[in-house]
Amino acid sequence: MAFTALTEYAIELSGTSGRAPRVCLLATAMGDDRATLHHLTEAAEQRGFATSHLVLFPMPNVDDVTAHLLEHDVVWVFGGSVAGLLAMWRLHGVDDAMRTAWEAGVVLTGVSAGSICWHAGGTTDSFGPELRPVTDGLGLVPFSNGVHYDTEERRRPLFQRLIGDGTLPAGYATDDGVGVVYRGTGFVEAVGETDGAAAYFVEKVGDAVLETRLDTRRLP
Known part of the structure; x- marks a missing residue:
């Protein structure tokens, strides 16, 4: 390591x-x-x-x-x-x-x-090989968190579905090698150590789920 x-x-x-x-x-x-x-x-x-x-x-x-x-x-x-x-x-x-x-x-x-633990919840394989929601995070920030967004193919659609049906609040998802930075409870920026990797904000807008790719600052 x-x-x-x-x-x-x-x-x-x-x-x-x-x-x-x-x-x-x-x-x-x-x-x-x-x-x-x-x-x-x-x-x-x-x-x-x-x-x-x-x-x-x-x-x-x-x-x-x-x-x-x-x-x-x-x-x-x-x-x-x-x-x-x-x-x-x-x-x-x-x-x-x-x-x-x-x-x-x-x-x-x-x-x-x-990463998930600080948020309201996210997607997890804690309960077995099938991904499920976890909804009792510490909630230090009022968002959900989607990890391994680019490397585990089931994460992205489940994260979007859970936000769409109200199981999870709107939240930030990250490709591997990317982090989101908060000050207090507010999002500041996305930073990454891998070329091409990014963070995303996922929210419910009307009856649709909108995923917005965020500018991700490459760390040296």
Whole structure:
């Protein structure tokens, strides 16, 4: 594993300077798999991050989750089961701790499940091989989120259908290698590390679903 331009931009957004960025890594959506955490930590250390974990299996590894998150510049969440992630976070109060960290200015980011979790919901294979909606995201921003938009062919039509029938609110979808940036609850821009990849805004307009391709700034 290696952290790439999207993570570098999250560090930039945190405003960290003059010291190693403090990054908290979470792999809750992978059941806190030790191999995953090992490789993430190795990649973070190679990049020069000051790294910690928040682990919930078999028990939380910190006494005060909120205080732990507030010590960091960036929280970075790995993919896997977004449904499992949300359930475990709520069981241990991580949902409230994330909101507190976000309101304090900690940059929250991640990939796949680690992107959907901040939104109202999205499409997921958490429940089995057939994609289904997840509608109980943390809702830090009032949009839905469609991930793997260009690499998993069933994602795009399902995301559009779920917005069309009201299961999900309007939202932002991303091709792999693209991220959307929010300040507070407002969309700021789409950024990418892959040529040709883009983000999209999907909304219901009348009886139709409209997908708008967004300008996506290529990160260096």
